[in-house]
Amino acid sequence: MSLPMSFDLEGARVLVTAGASGIGLATARAFAQVGARVHVCDVDEVALHALGTSDATLGRSTCDVADRASVARLFQDVVGAFGGLDVLVNNAGIAGPTARCEVLDPEAWERTLAINITGQFHCARLAIPLLRQSRNASIANLSSAAGRFGFPLRTPYAASKWAVIGFTKSLSMELGPDGIRVNAICPGSVAGPRIESVIANKAAARGVAPGVVRDEMVNKASLRRMITAEDVAHAIVFLASPLGANISGHALPVDGDTQSLV
Numbered sequence: 001m002s003l004p005m006s007f008d009l010e011g012a013r014v015l016v017t018a019g020a021s022g023i024g025l026a027t028a029r030a031f032a033q034v035g036a037r038v039h040v041c042d043v044d045e046v047a048l049h050a051l052g053t054s055d056a057t058l059g060r061s062t063c064d065v066a067d068r069a070s071v072a073r074l075f076q077d078v079v080g081a082f083g084g085l086d087v088l089v090n091n092a093g094i095a096g097p098t099a100r101c102e103v104l105d106p107e108a109w110e111r112t113l114a115i116n117i118t119g120q121f122h123c124a125r126l127a128i129p130l131l132r133q134s135r136n137a138s139i140a141n142l143s144s145a146a147g148r149f150g151f152p153l154r155t156p157y158a159a160s161k162w163a164v165i166g167f168t169k170s171l172s173m174e175l176g177p178d179g180i181r182v183n184a185i186c187p188g189s190v191a192g193p194r195i196e197s198v199i200a201n202k203a204a205a206r207g208v209a210p211g212v213v214r215d216e217m218v219n220k221a222s223l224r225r226m227i228t229a230e231d232v233a234h235a236i237v238f239l240a241s242p243l244g245a246n247i248s249g250h251a252l253p254v255d256g257d258t259q260s261l262v
Contacts, residue, residue, distance in 0.1 A: 018065075039078050139180065
């Protein structure tokens with residue numbers, strides 16, 4: 001579904017991390033639909049290469065947001081292409097392991113937090129000086145419904161997504177005097193391969209069929225359905241547009257009114 005061309009984002013310079021698939025790609029496409037100039041990064045070089053055919057207008061860089069040197073190279077690419085930045089979408093994240101806390105692999109814990117929250121810091125610290133020069137600057141940090149509720153068997157993921165909320169609210173206060181808006185987006189269960197993998201892993205950990213876990217997820221949302229990557233993308237575009245000029249410091253659920261994760 002195309003977005004209306006009334007968001008006043010023509011020519012806006014946008015960086016979307018993990019933008020080669022899923023929510024990131026949906027977001028990059030949504031910004032492009034309203035006339036923005038969009039650069040994406042991803043660790044998946046095959047998916048990035050494929051964008052050269054499917055989405056040739058998108059700028060592309062390989063980047064691991066958990067690696068400071070890799071992020072520095074990304075921002076060199078962005079400045080070289082755009083000369084500045086108006087919107088940062090901190091989308092990169094991983095699901096992390098599914099297991100009880102006492103048996104979690106510490107390296108898996110550390111990797112989840114390194115990508116899901118420290119990666120946002122790495123990108124924000126380099127974006128902020130560029131955003132200060134923009135007349136319509138904003139940051140969207142991807143959190144999750146797991147940043148609002150407890151999520152047993154997924155403690156690394158939940159801890160990282162709760163951290164995103166604290167990072168967002170604190171950063172919005174720091175940057176408000178500069179006119180930079182900072183919001184978090186809290187998606188619920190997003191239909192696609194990633195949630196199916198999560199469902200399969202959680203079902204295995206609990207010893208139940210995947211359909212049981214899937215039904216539980218859906219039934220915990222008032223609208224009784226999963227959301228789409230495009231639902232999330234549309235919220236991000238709205239917040240980045242002048243229509244969202246006075247919205248900052250919020251954690252916006254895009255989750256069909258999810259009431260719990262257990």
